[in-house]
Amino acid sequence: MSIITLASHSSLQILHGAKKEGFQTEIVVDKKRQSFYKRFPFIDKFHVYSNEDEAVSLINNIQDSIFIPHGSLIEYIGMERVSKIRIPIFGNRSLFPWESNQEKKMKLLELSKIKTPTRFSDPEEVDRTVIVKLPGAKGGKGYFVARSKGEVKDGIRRLLDKGMVNDQREIIIQEYVIGIPMYFQFFYSPIFRRVELTGIDIRYETNIDGLKRLPSWISQEPSFVVAGNIPAVARESLLPAVFDYAESFVATTREVVPPGIIGPFCLESIVTENLDVIVFEFSGRIVAGTNLYIDGSPYSWLYWDEPMSVGRRISREIKLAKENNRTSEVTT
Ligand code: ATP
Numbered sequence: 001m002s003i004i005t006l007a008s009h010s011s012l013q014i015l016h017g018a019k020k021e022g023f024q025t026e027i028v029v030d031k032k033r034q035s036f037y038k039r040f041p042f043i044d045k046f047h048v049y050s051n052e053d054e055a056v057s058l059i060n061n062i063q064d065s066i067f068i069p070h071g072s073l074i075e076y077i078g079m080e081r082v083s084k085i086r087i088p089i090f091g092n093r094s095l096f097p098w099e100s101n102q103e104k105k106m107k108l109l110e111l112s113k114i115k116t117p118t119r120f121s122d123p124e125e126v127d128r129t130v131i132v133k134l135p136g137a138k139g140g141k142g143y144f145v146a147r148s149k150g151e152v153k154d155g156i157r158r159l160l161d162k163g164m165v166n167d168q169r170e171i172i173i174q175e176y177v178i179g180i181p182m183y184f185q186f187f188y189s190p191i192f193r194r195v196e197l198t199g200i201d202i203r204y205e206t207n208i209d210g211l212k213r214l215p216s217w218i219s220q221e222p223s224f225v226v227a228g229n230i231p232a233v234a235r236e237s238l239l240p241a242v243f244d245y246a247e248s249f250v251a252t253t254r255e256v257v258p259p260g261i262i263g264p265f266c267l268e269s270i271v272t273e274n275l276d277v278i279v280f281e282f283s284g285r286i287v288a289g290t291n292l293y294i295d296g297s298p299y300s301w302l303y304w305d306e307p308m309s310v311g312r313r314i315s316r317e318i319k320l321a322k323e324n325n326r327t328s329e330v331t332t
Helices: 011-020 031-037 052-060 073-077 093-099 102-111 149-161 236-256 288-293 310-323
Strands: 002-006 024-030 045-049 065-068 130-133 144-146 172-175 180-189 194-207 224-231 263-271 277-283
Touching: 002 011, 002 073, 011 024, 011 288, 011 310, 024 031, 024 052, 031 045, 045 052, 052 073, 093 102, 102 236, 102 277, 130 149, 144 149, 180 236, 180 288, 180 310, 194 236, 194 288, 194 310, 224 288, 236 263, 236 277, 263 310, 288 310
Parallel strands: 002 024, 002 065, 024 045
Antiparallel strands: 130 144, 130 172, 180 194, 180 263, 194 224, 263 277
C-alpha cells in the first residue's frame, strides 16, 4: 500500500513519516516544483501535473493507496476538484465544506462550548477593536485591525477596490482578543479512541511579529502574513482546559459531521491574561506548524518513546488500522 499527498505545506513530513512506517510513498507535484521535491530520498514515486484537473485524475489513478489531505489542498486544487477525489482519504472528507465556510466553522466551535471571540456580521455593529479577515487559508494576506466601524468600512472598501474580495459578505469581523497566540495541535485516534496533544506552535507573521522590534514612536499598521512557525509549550495547568475543548470538539463533530474528526486538528487560540483560552479558528487537518516537530514534540514523547511527527502518526494510525481490519474507521 502507498501513502500519497500533494506536494506543498507538510508533504515532506507526511511522506517522511510514511516511509518510517514502511509504506511506499508517492507525491503529486506541480511540474514547476518537482526539482525541489526530487531532493528528498524518501519519496518513491512522482506524479507530475501541469494543471489542477490533471492533478485529480493522477490521484484517482493510483491503486492501493490512501491520500493524505493537508492545509493547502483546497487552496491549491479547489473544493470542487477535491470532491472528485475517489481514492480513500485519511480523515473525514465531509468536514471539508465545513472548514471552508467561516459561519459553519465557528458554529462547530460554539456547539462544543468552546470560548470564541465575539463576531460582528455588520460593520455597523462594531463597538470595539476588531480584526477583519478574508475567507480561505490565504496565510493572513489582506487582514487588518480596526478600532471603529468607520475604519472597518474604509478597510473593506479598499479590499473591494483591490479585488481581494468580491462581496462584503465574504469578510469576517471578529473582536480582537488581546493576549498571546497558541495553536494547540491535536490528533484524534479512532484506533485508541483518544485525543493526543501532538504539539503547540505560534505562527511567525510579518509584519506584526517584527513591530515589537521598533521603538514605539515609529508606528506602522500591522499585517498578518504567515512566514514561518515558532515552537511553544504551555504551562501545564492550561492543558486540562484545552483537552476538555478538544474532546468536546471531537464529540460535536461526531454528532454533526459523522464520522467526526479523524486524525490531526488544531485549535487556534489566544490565551488572555486571565489564562482564558479563546479559540478564533480551527483546522480539521494537519497544520504546517507541525513541521517544527519532524523528530517529535515535547508532547509526542509522552505517548511514544520514539520520534513521532504528526506525519508519522498518521501513517502509524493507518498501519494499526490495517493490521486490525479497521481501515474504514480512519478513511472516508
Ligand atoms: P490560517 O487560516 O491561514 O491557518 P491562522 O489560523 O493563523 O491562519 P487567522 O485566523 O488567519 O489564523 O489569523 C491570523 C493572525 O491573526 C494570527 O496572528 C492570529 O493570532 C491573529 N488573530 C486571528 N483572530 C484573532 C482574534 N480574534 N483576536 C486576536 N488575534 C487574532
